[in-house]
Amino acid sequence: MNRIAKTLHFDAGLLTLTSVSIEQTIAFGRWLANHLVADDIVSLDGDLGAGKTALTRGLAEGLGCQGPVSSPTFTLLIEHPAQLGGLALFHFDAYRLSDSGSFCEIGLDEYFTQKGVSVIEWGEVIADILPTQTLYILLSQQDLNQPDSRQIEITWPGCPDRLAALIQRLKEDDSC
Amino acid sequence: MTSDLILGIESSCDETAAAVVADGRVILSSVIASQADLHSAYGGVVPEIASRMHVEAILPVIDQALEEAGKTLTDLSAIAVTYGPGLVGALLVGLSVAKGLAWATGKPLIGVHHIEGHIAANYLADPDLQPPFLCLVVSGAHSHLVLVEDYGRNTVLARTRDDAAGEAFDKIARAIGLGYPGGPLIDRTAEGGRTDAFALPRSRFADSLDFSFSGLKTAALNQFNRFHQQAEKAGSEVWDVISLQDFAATYQQAIVDVLVDHTFQALDQTRLKRLTLAGGVAANSCLRRCMTDRAADAGVLLSYPPLWLCTDNAAMIASAGYYAYKAGRRDELSLNATASLELTDDRYADSDARDLSI
Numbered sequence A: 001m002n003r004i005a006k007t008l009h010f011d012a013g014l015l016t017l018t019s020v021s022i023e024q025t026i027a028f029g030r031w032l033a034n035h036l037v038a039d040d041i042v043s044l045d046g047d048l049g050a051g052k053t054a055l056t057r058g059l060a061e062g063l064g065c066q067g068p069v070s071s072p073t074f075t076l077l078i079e080h081p082a083q084l085g086g087l088a089l090f091h092f093d094a095y096r097l098s099d100s101g102s103f104c105e106i107g108l109d110e111y112f113t114q115k116g117v118s119v120i121e122w123g124e125v126i127a128d129i130l131p132t133q134t135l136y137i138l139l140s141q142q143d144l145n146q147p148d149s150r151q152i153e154i155t156w157p158g159c160p161d162r163l164a165a166l167i168q169r170l171k172e173d174d175s176c
Numbered sequence B: 001m002t003s004d005l006i007l008g009i010e011s012s013c014d015e016t017a018a019a020v021v022a023d024g025r026v027i028l029s030s031v032i033a034s035q036a037d038l039h040s041a042y043g044g045v046v047p048e049i050a051s052r053m054h055v056e057a058i059l060p061v062i063d064q065a066l067e068e069a070g071k072t073l074t075d076l077s078a079i080a081v082t083y084g085p086g087l088v089g090a091l092l093v094g095l096s097v098a099k100g101l102a103w104a105t106g107k108p109l110i111g112v113h114h115i116e117g118h119i120a121a122n123y124l125a126d127p128d129l130q131p132p133f134l135c136l137v138v139s140g141a142h143s144h145l146v147l148v149e150d151y152g153r154n155t156v157l158a159r160t161r162d163d164a165a166g167e168a169f170d171k172i173a174r175a176i177g178l179g180y181p182g183g184p185l186i187d188r189t190a191e192g193g194r195t196d197a198f199a200l201p202r203s204r205f206a207d208s209l210d211f212s213f214s215g216l217k218t219a220a221l222n223q224f225n226r227f228h229q230q231a232e233k234a235g236s237e238v239w240d241v242i243s244l245q246d247f248a249a250t251y252q253q254a255i256v257d258v259l260v261d262h263t264f265q266a267l268d269q270t271r272l273k274r275l276t277l278a279g280g281v282a283a284n285s286c287l288r289r290c291m292t293d294r295a296a297d298a299g300v301l302l303s304y305p306p307l308w309l310c311t312d313n314a315a316m317i318a319s320a321g322y323y324a325y326k327a328g329r330r331d332e333l334s335l336n337a338t339a340s341l342e343l344t345d346d347r348y349a350d351s352d353a354r355d356l357s358i
Helices: A022-033 A052-063 A099-105 A109-114 A123-129 A161-172 B036-040 B047-071 B088-103 B113-127 B165-175 B180-192 B214-234 B244-270 B287-297 B317-325
Strands: A007-012 A016-019 A041-045 A075-081 A088-093 A117-121 A134-142 A150-156 B005-010 B017-020 B026-033 B078-084 B109-113 B132-138 B144-149 B151-160 B275-276 B302-303
Touching: A007 B078, A016 A022, A016 A161, A022 A052, A022 A150, A022 B180, A022 B244, A041 A123, A052 A088, A052 A117, A075 B109, A088 A109, A088 B165, A099 A109, A099 A123, A099 B214, A109 A117, A109 B026, A117 A123, A123 B275, B005 B047, B005 B088, B005 B113, B005 B317, B017 B047, B026 B047, B047 B088, B078 B088, B078 B113, B078 B317, B088 B109, B109 B113, B109 B317, B113 B144, B113 B275, B113 B317, B132 B244, B144 B244, B151 B244, B165 B214, B165 B244, B180 B287, B214 B244, B244 B287, B275 B287, B287 B302
Parallel strands: A041 A117, A041 A134, A088 A117, B005 B078, B078 B109, B132 B275, B275 B302
Antiparallel strands: A007 A016, A016 A150, A075 A088, A134 A150, B005 B017, B017 B026, B132 B144, B144 B151
16 A cells, blocks of 8 residues: 555645655545535646656556546646546646746636646745645655655645645544 | 758747758758747747747748748749647747748648657758667657658657657756756856766666656755755855766766667667767757767767757648648648647658669
8 A cells, every 4th residue: 555644744734745646646546536626726846857747647547547647747737637526737848838828828827717626846946826725735855865755845825724624634644 | 853842830838949851851941030049048948938938930931931032922842831849829820920921822732740840950961861770859848769661651660758859958956056958058167077986777667668757856856955064064155065067977977878879779779870969958069078978889870960950840840841831631621720739750651762763
């Protein structure tokens, strides 16, 4: 079982988890998907290779979307249509964008209200236009000698109640 | 015998392009308004500029393509246009103009899959090429192994599960300070460098020929950071610890090894002896060299388009459109741009494209 919560730390609105493998990161995404609703937005940040696309793959699996989840770096957006009873996943990548102006100019922000879950890799590039309900996840590698291990830092400044509920579920839920 | 002239239109990413191609094989004109110079200043595509540039460029580009071909709209048999995958905003520019022209002239409209266009660049490069063959399509957005059973009949044997090969080049190039576009820069920097300066993984899946470049990219980045640490301890610069040339050559070789190995496994599985390359990464000199050597050993006939046909252009769209036209395919004016269009199997299953004589 790919448990995610190897260590769990909560302090002043910041939830910190440790993933020891890419599989655990995917498993966390799968678990998180169950706690998201239509028009939720997840901003993913972290260096190259931190696991942003992997976490998104877990989210897609958790939402029941089909088909491969590959990097949208060149296409900027890959849409994963909703399957029966599920939500669509809009997978963005702002890596190549200069700022939020470029994002809005081509109407990508309109997806935020299309009854799906929006995930934005390199979300910090468009931080100024992210809605208040945005969930922020920062992935980072802590130690070069543990190349597969990642720290996952979660903040949800616009929704403290939902973050609290998420932490509660994470403590209860042993299966993730 | 009069030939069938197809006007091809392409606007799925950086390039606004139009071309006139005769009988799917002979390029009468190919005009490309590129934004690459503009984008390199920003380190990548700038979509708001991209969409606006497409709008401004599309009509002059089409006019120029017709003029250089010495043809008018009435000479055409059909209008072929890329309708996916790509940026919807960019795709719509070409598609809307193509629809307008089709409606105004009464000529058939034919939507073309961008990857099918890349594959068709090989028909323009090699007049003798006939299906079946295997095609490795590698670019910034795609890494596909496609079995081309017949004109317009494609099976995707493998695709990337994370990053495309070109993306793996671009991201590491940016991370180590080489800049954009990463592929050509790494290719040039790697020339003459050691290809085994440090160890890198070659990811593979037990049950599939799918590609994965994410682990390789991360491993290279970790290695780069380790070299950095060593340099800091020694009070020197990172490229004193390992030469930039060796780093680039080792990284490039790892990507190429994966592409070559999977391609030749697919050839084994399909028992095909005919191989083509397509997409911007097909211009990589190490990939071409390694593919050529391996093909010679395996008795496989390899061909690939020249660089200017590997990158996005409209001649390849016109060529693919010609074979769709001959197979009887026609699209309605309601055709929509599709951002994540699949390269479907048996797209022209109703018509017997095998009887095509050109």
